[in-house]
Amino acid sequence: MSPERVREILERFKSLKILVVGDVILDRYVFGKVERISPEAPVPVVEVQREEFRLGGAGNVANNLASLGVKTYLLGVVGQDYGRHIIKGLLKEAGIEDLLVEDPQRPTTEKARIVALSQQLLRIDSESRKVLEGKPLEEVLQRMDLNVDGIVVSDYAKGVVCKDVMDRVKEKGVFFSVDPRPQNKRLYIGANLMTPNEKEARSMFSEESLQRLGWGLKRELRLETLVITLGARGMALFGSEFKVFPAKAKQVYDVSGAGDTVIAVLSACALAGVDWDSACELANLCAGIVVGKLGTAVVKPEEILQSLEEGCRV
Numbered sequence: 001m002s003p004e005r006v007r008e009i010l011e012r013f014k015s016l017k018i019l020v021v022g023d024v025i026l027d028r029y030v031f032g033k034v035e036r037i038s039p040e041a042p043v044p045v046v047e048v049q050r051e052e053f054r055l056g057g058a059g060n061v062a063n064n065l066a067s068l069g070v071k072t073y074l075l076g077v078v079g080q081d082y083g084r085h086i087i088k089g090l091l092k093e094a095g096i097e098d099l100l101v102e103d104p105q106r107p108t109t110e111k112a113r114i115v116a117l118s119q120q121l122l123r124i125d126s127e128s129r130k131v132l133e134g135k136p137l138e139e140v141l142q143r144m145d146l147n148v149d150g151i152v153v154s155d156y157a158k159g160v161v162c163k164d165v166m167d168r169v170k171e172k173g174v175f176f177s178v179d180p181r182p183q184n185k186r187l188y189i190g191a192n193l194m195t196p197n198e199k200e201a202r203s204m205f206s207e208e209s210l211q212r213l214g215w216g217l218k219r220e221l222r223l224e225t226l227v228i229t230l231g232a233r234g235m236a237l238f239g240s241e242f243k244v245f246p247a248k249a250k251q252v253y254d255v256s257g258a259g260d261t262v263i264a265v266l267s268a269c270a271l272a273g274v275d276w277d278s279a280c281e282l283a284n285l286c287a288g289i290v291v292g293k294l295g296t297a298v299v300k301p302e303e304i305l306q307s308l309e310e311g312c313r314v
Helices: 003-013 058-067 082-094 134-143 163-171 182-188 198-204 210-220 258-271 276-290 301-313
Strands: 017-022 024-037 044-057 071-075 110-116 119-126 150-154 175-179 225-229 235-238 242-245
Touching (some): 003 276, 003 301, 024 082, 044 110, 058 150, 134 163, 150 163, 175 258, 198 210, 198 225, 210 225, 210 235, 210 242, 225 276
Parallel strands (some): 017 071, 017 150
Antiparallel strands (some): 024 044
């Protein structure tokens, strides 16, 4: 794909309005150094040097869309705790429209990662997986009443993506894509696009052959387009035909959040009228950039163009 073609696609993204609905996660990174083992237990002692907070889950999908120039709205649920203030600040900084609903009965979902010597030593999760109900559910449904070109559903199985929410998504009659969790597969019937990884796809449909797996899952859920991400092997497209796109990563540092980037890029391309071959090539390129970064990350237009130019020089 030429730099000129990518510039044209990125320019189209600027006219889009996309709503991201799903499980918003606060990703917290505690960086430190390890020089000794604790005398209390056989575990390393981490001397904290700095902390970082990033948008995770549906927040990372929205952040990727906003970074690519899309007018982005984020709808999810947070607790009435300090974490919500951090998320709201990150949304404002990224230029994402904040439609978050506060639920006093659940904490803001947080994944805290302890990192030393460029390695993750431990992850601590604070979350509720209770299915959304009552007043918070009513507020989420009300806030979906806005005019957008399409919807991205980012399901991390924390309870926001439920039958009532998916029914409302489908009622809106616009393009909708899903980054799925196998236990909720019946909720995704009729999606315009679904982007499971290979493990998730195999949990949703039992078939050894990748081609039979993809076509079977696509047929069962009546999907318009299915893209199965294959990690280091790239991604497989099941649209009007089957095609595999090799991965573009130069180095893999951290794969967390790569699926968020893929669904963001593919959804924006679909809504911008980009053909699926070009969309998958661009998504592969963007995923290759983010896996070279530590933790949940976004891809910026200048990084895409730089990567293309470096590839042209090789």
